[in-house]
Amino acid sequence: MNLFKDDLIAVAQSPLHHWLNQLPAQLQHWNQARQHGELRKWLKCVEQLPALPAEEVSLGDTVTVRATKVEEGQQNRIRGLLQQLTPWRKGPFELHGVNIDTEWRSDYKWQRVAPHIGDLSGQQVLDVGCGSGYHLWRMLESGAEQVWGVDPGQLFMAQFLAIRHFMPTALQARAHWFPLGVEDLPELQAFDTVFSMGVLYHRRSPIDFLTQLKAQLSKDGRLVLETLVVEGDVDTVLVPGQTYAKMRNVWFIPSTLALLHWLERCGFKQAKVVDESVTEVTEQRATDWMTGQSLSDFLDPNDASKTIEGYPAPRRAVIIAQA
Numbered sequence: 189m190n191l192f193k194d195d196l197i198a199v200a201q202s203p204l205h206h207w208l209n210q211l212p213a214q215l216q217h218w219n220q221a222r223q224h225g226e227l228r229k230w231l232k233c234v235e236q237l238p239a240l241p242a243e244e245v246s247l248g249d250t251v252t253v254r255a256t257k258v259e260e261g262q263q264n265r266i267r268g269l270l271q272q273l274t275p276w277r278k279g280p281f282e283l284h285g286v287n288i289d290t291e292w293r294s295d296y297k298w299q300r301v302a303p304h305i306g307d308l309s310g311q312q313v314l315d316v317g318c319g320s321g322y323h324l325w326r327m328l329e330s331g332a333e334q335v336w337g338v339d340p341g342q343l344f345m346a347q348f349l350a351i352r353h354f355m356p357t358a359l360q361a362r363a364h365w366f367p368l369g370v371e372d373l374p375e376l377q378a379f380d381t382v383f384s385m386g387v388l389y390h391r392r393s394p395i396d397f398l399t400q401l402k403a404q405l406s407k408d409g410r411l412v413l414e415t416l417v418v419e420g421d422v423d424t425v426l427v428p429g430q431t432y433a434k435m436r437n438v439w440f441i442p443s444t445l446a447l448l449h450w451l452e453r454c455g456f457k458q459a460k461v462v463d464e465s466v467t468e469v470t471e472q473r474a475t476d477w478m479t480g481q482s483l484s485d486f487l488d489p490n491d492a493s494k495t496i497e498g499y500p501a502p503r504r505a506v507i508i509a510q511a
């Protein structure tokens with residue numbers, strides 16, 4: 189379990205140390221039974237990345253690491269290796285002059301979330317379904333003491349490890365990623381803020397999901413939830429057919445009023461909607477780093493207010509609720 193050695197030490201030294209009752213055994217099991225066929229290849233790419241000093245670091249809209257002197261050969265090597273980790277969905281990043289223009293401008297989402305969360309100083313922060321970990325770096329920018337991402341997507345883990353490779357040691361020690369789903373988390377009751385963005389609609393049982401998120405929060409903790417919503421009253425929930433915007437695994441898209449009601453039923457307090465907006469094609473689009481189909485292909489070509497299946501086009505809300 190060398191891959192997670194330092195992260196497990198960080199768990200032991202944190203207020204989350206009771207996670208060690210399950211985590212090492214889960215990672216062991218994952219290592220033996222749940223590894224993706226390509227993971228070795230992806231990790232090899234990460235290992236081959238050149239070591240360069242992180243002399244200029246920005247955890248802003250484009251998460252950036254630069255050294256004063258980078259040779260062209262090193263830059264080409266970085267680009268070539270990182271291109272083997274495509275598709276890159278969540279970013280953007282700039283690593284020693286290599287711009288990773290990801291499918292999503294995840295900075296747009298963060299701009300909708302950040303004004304409402306305040307300073308995260310001193311906090312233990314969990315991001316459930318963190319993808320490449322782009323938002324983990326932004327949470328560190330907001331002051332978090334330690335950030336913990338979980339996501340079953342192993343390509344995203346390799347992407348996170350590649351970004352972390354270039355970070356200065358002091359930041360590396362504060363950012364962690366485990367290949368787990370929300371269903372693998374015990375009731376830790378230890379995080380000051382739990383984020384879960386873009387995951388609820390992928391869950392078959394949204395009430396169980398909200399309950400699992402609540403179980404991660406400390407007594408005074410809060411949830412920052414971002415998800416697809418539809419317009420409508422407290423009884424409105426869209427359960428699409430086989431696909432929604434060509435995504436196969438979409439189950440429940442509630443109205444914000446329905447979602448607030450669910451949160452209340454799960455025991456959350458003071459839940460409020462802090463942002464609601466329609467996703468533009470400038471936020472999710474094909475790029476050199478994700479050459480497949482993207483939002484413009486998922487919308488009705490004659491009416492961008494509808495998905496290709498005729499449902500309302502993607503609209504997203506950010507909700508903050510207290511444990």
Ligand SMILES: Nc1ncnc2c1ncn2[C@@H]1O[C@H](C[S@+](CC[C@H]([NH3+])C(=O)[O-])CC(=O)[O-])[C@@H](O)[C@H]1O
Pocket residue numbers: 278292294297316317318319320338339340341344368369370371384385386387390
């Ligand atoms: N059981 C699960 N437990 C945890 N995560 C899961 C699970 N199943 C899938 N995921 C993960 O949830 C993430 C959803 S993407 C949001 C990324 C980021 N948060 C963003 O807001 O940009 C949104 C989208 O692409 O639709 C993916 O990384 C999955 O691997």
